[in-house]
Amino acid sequence: MEAHQESPERPDLAATVEALLFLSPTPASVDQLAEACESDPSEIEAAIGVLDERLGAGPRGLTVRKVGGGWTLATVPGVEEASRRLLAKPRTPPLTQAQAETLAIIAYLQPVSRPEIARIRGVSSESAVASLTERGLIEESGKSRFGAVIYKTSQLFEKVFGLESLEQLPDPSRFDPTPEDERELRERLLSVGDQRIEP
Amino acid sequence: MEAHQESPERPDLAATVEALLFLSPTPASVDQLAEACESDPSEIEAAIGVLDERLGAGPRGLTVRKVGGGWTLATVPGVEEASRRLLAKPRTPPLTQAQAETLAIIAYLQPVSRPEIARIRGVSSESAVASLTERGLIEESGKSRFGAVIYKTSQLFEKVFGLESLEQLPDPSRFDPTPEDERELRERLLSVGDQRIEP
Amino acid sequence: MALRAGLLDLDLDLDVFVGPFDLLLTIVLREEVSLLEVELGEIAAAYVERLEEQGEIELDVATEFLILIASLLELKSRLMLPGADEDLASMEPAEAVEELVSRMLEYRRYRDAAAVLDQIFAKERPFLFRSAPLPPELRRVAVESATKVYEPDSLASAIGDLLTPPEQIDLSHVKTTVSLRQRVSMLKSILTASSSFDFDDRFGQEDRLTQAVTIFALLQLFSEGEATWEQTENCGPIKVIRTDRANSRPRVVADPV
Numbered sequence: 034m035e036a037h038q039e040s041p042e043r044p045d046l047a048a049t050v051e052a053l054l055f056l057s058p059t060p061a062s063v064d065q066l067a068e069a070c071e072s073d074p075s076e077i078e079a080a081i082g083v084l085d086e087r088l089g090a091g092p093r094g095l096t097v098r099k100v101g102g103g104w105t106l107a108t109v110p111g112v113e114e115a116s117r118r119l120l121a122k123p124r125t126p127p128l129t130q131a132q133a134e135t136l137a138i139i140a141y142l143q144p145v146s147r148p149e150i151a152r153i154r155g156v157s158s159e160s161a162v163a164s165l166t167e168r169g170l171i172e173e174s175g176k177s178r179f180g181a182v183i184y185k186t187s188q189l190f191e192k193v194f195g196l197e198s199l200e201q202l203p204d205p206s207r208f209d210p211t212p213e214d215e216r217e218l219r220e221r222l223l224s225v226g227d228q229r230i231e232p
Numbered sequence: 233m234e235a236h237q238e239s240p241e242r243p244d245l246a247a248t249v250e251a252l253l254f255l256s257p258t259p260a261s262v263d264q265l266a267e268a269c270e271s272d273p274s275e276i277e278a279a280i281g282v283l284d285e286r287l288g289a290g291p292r293g294l295t296v297r298k299v300g301g302g303w304t305l306a307t308v309p310g311v312e313e314a315s316r317r318l319l320a321k322p323r324t325p326p327l328t329q330a331q332a333e334t335l336a337i338i339a340y341l342q343p344v345s346r347p348e349i350a351r352i353r354g355v356s357s358e359s360a361v362a363s364l365t366e367r368g369l370i371e372e373s374g375k376s377r378f379g380a381v382i383y384k385t386s387q388l389f390e391k392v393f394g395l396e397s398l399e400q401l402p403d404p405s406r407f408d409p410t411p412e413d414e415r416e417l418r419e420r421l422l423s424v425g426d427q428r429i430e431p
Numbered sequence: 432m433a434l435r436a437g438l439l440d441l442d443l444d445l446d447v448f449v450g451p452f453d454l455l456l457t458i459v460l461r462e463e464v465s466l467l468e469v470e471l472g473e474i475a476a477a478y479v480e481r482l483e484e485q486g487e488i489e490l491d492v493a494t495e496f497l498i499l500i501a502s503l504l505e506l507k508s509r510l511m512l513p514g515a516d517e518d519l520a521s522m523e524p525a526e527a528v529e530e531l532v533s534r535m536l537e538y539r540r541y542r543d544a545a546a547v548l549d550q551i552f553a554k555e556r557p558f559l560f561r562s563a564p565l566p567p568e569l570r571r572v573a574v575e576s577a578t579k580v581y582e583p584d585s586l587a588s589a590i591g592d593l594l595t596p597p598e599q600i601d602l603s604h605v606k607t608t609v610s611l612r613q614r615v616s617m618l619k620s621i622l623t624a625s626s627s628f629d630f631d632d633r634f635g636q637e638d639r640l641t642q643a644v645t646i647f648a649l650l651q652l653f654s655e656g657e658a659t660w661e662q663t664e665n666c667g668p669i670k671v672i673r674t675d676r677a678n679s680r681p682r683v684v685a686d687p688v
Binding site: 043044045047048049050051052053054055056057061066068069070084087091092093094095106109111113115116118119120127180198 | 238242243244246247248249251252254255257260265266267268269286290291292293294303305307308310311314317318319330
Binding site: 254255256257261271288309312315319320324327329332333335336340341353354365366368378387388391392393394395400401402403404406408411417420421423424425427428 | 558573
């Protein structure tokens with residue numbers, strides 16, 4: 034094809050970055066890319082900008098994403114059905130309620146032990162922890178002083194949740210109960226009893 | 233980035249094919265792609281043409297290639313050095329017991345066939361042989377008279393064991409539990425191995 | 432935010448208390464009934480019974496119930512450990528309420544965070560990532576840059592392991608096994624050599640199991656029309672006889688064996 038003739042002998046920096054992101058099984062940081070390309074981090078950042086523009090310019094199947102502290106290539110949305118047919122892969126199941134709660138606790142409190150997770154959820158969370166581990170979203174991160182395994186989220190977690198880093202998790206204060214909620218809960222617990230005891 | 237606004241909601245067929253080739257770890261045939269995209273092989277062929285043109289039109293890091301009856305995405309030439317710097321990190325995890333035994337058999341008896349390795353170890357040694365091959369510590373060295381692949385250690389093996397030549401392999405007599413047995417090493421390994429298989 | 436209605440009016444019929452769950456909760460917290468006297472298992476059973484009646488499970492309510500029961504269990508277990516924690520054991524009702532309230536609020540915080548994570552997950556799922564192995568040339572150390580990382584002695588020691596004969600497996604604990612098929616073929620070969628024999632002469636020295644299996648083999652030969660036997664008195668000698676297929680019927684005078 035004629036177009037091939039026009040392309041330069043050596044790929045430019047943006048093209049090299051694209052090739053590296055294609056090969057790398059995990060997100061690559063700007064520093065790693067700079068070292069590999071023997072160039073400056075600022076040049077790499079500019080090259081990623083160029084790559085993003087190129088990929089965004091036409092109808093393209095790929096996009097560049099910043100996840101888990103690095104850059105990676107991903108498909109554009111809209112190809113899940115076709116890829117499932119090609120790769121014969123089952124659909125990624127959504128998170129169950131137990132898994133989502135366990136993951137939220139680990140994401141915000143990490144590193145955190147299983148007894149601690151169970152204490153917060155009020156139920157043993159063994160099977161949720163096991164399936165999150167199997168899905169690669171969390172991983173063991175050593176042992177607590179009392180010998181319990183402690184957990185943290187994995188890089189895959191950041192990747193599949195599209196997070197640049199854990200800082201990008203929604204601000205936990207937005208989940209704080211309002212003072213009214215607290216008061217209501219407290220009063221309810223006591224006052225209902227009062228009414229019944231002293232009719 | 234502005235360019236993103238222009239891209240259509242759903243990827244077109246060429247973009248879908250690009251995404252599929254990106255995801256597939258092995259080359260995909262036109263028929264497989266047609267089935268995955270629920271379209272005709274002729275449309276897929278046209279889409280591959282479009283993709284090839286798009287990738288060839290600008291300085292890009294990826295190219296579409298036909299390999300062994302299927303299509304695949306590959307990096308453009310000229311990124312080998314950078315990718316080695318990024319990805320070819322020294323991978324020298326500790327050897328498992330199975331790998332150490334298999335490697336020892338190959339080192340001392342080479343060239344040696346896989347059935348012989350299995351007979352000495354008393355278990356099939358496929359996965360150990362595969363991972364030693366992948367790590368570049370052993371390599372194929374032709375076929376035996378009966379058609380079994382035979383193995384020898386590689387140059388990399390000598391380097392990571394700090395050996396200038398195979399002559400420098402340590403004398404196993406220090407670890408020999410039956411030093412009075414004067415038969416050749418190979419013969420003795422095989423005869424002990426036979427006891428391992430049928431107690 | 433308050434306890435779900437579905438949970439509050441759970442009716443209980445316990446030894447120390449009859450009435451709705453929320454009332455029990457309240458009077459426990461006010462120490463009018465000692466938690467030590469309350470069978471938490473019965474409350475759980477009542478709740479499960481309720482679930483069965485309803486035929487459906489409201490997850491939020493169920494979770495809230497579990498949290499409450501778990502908190503109560505923890506409080507109760509603390510009470511049951513004498514002197515383990517004086518402060519907690521002597522906890523004022525108001526403090527106990529605070530403990531329970533803070534537990535429930537803490538849980539709700541993560542329940543809400545979980546809902547948000549779930550939304551993010553749904554939004555991000557359409558982006559697919561490649562998972563392909565590295566090309567072979569990138570999977571190994573380049574020979575030029577390789578340095579010594581393994582001890583050659585580990586290879587010699589592995590050879591030593593392989594030269595060690597495996598331990599003989601101790602079979603002494605394995606019980607003798609007798610194969611019916613072997614006994615059948617043994618009987619056949621005896622009967623080929625002679626037209627009859629005395630059972631005790633042949634098998635009297637065998638253990639009980641072997642004798643029993645041999646009798647079973649004899650029955651098999653009989654059913655195949657190849658042998659029959661005679662026993663003239665109870666527990667007397669058994670004479671095993673080869674038969675012609677035409678006429679075979681054991682002549683049992685007394686009860687066999």
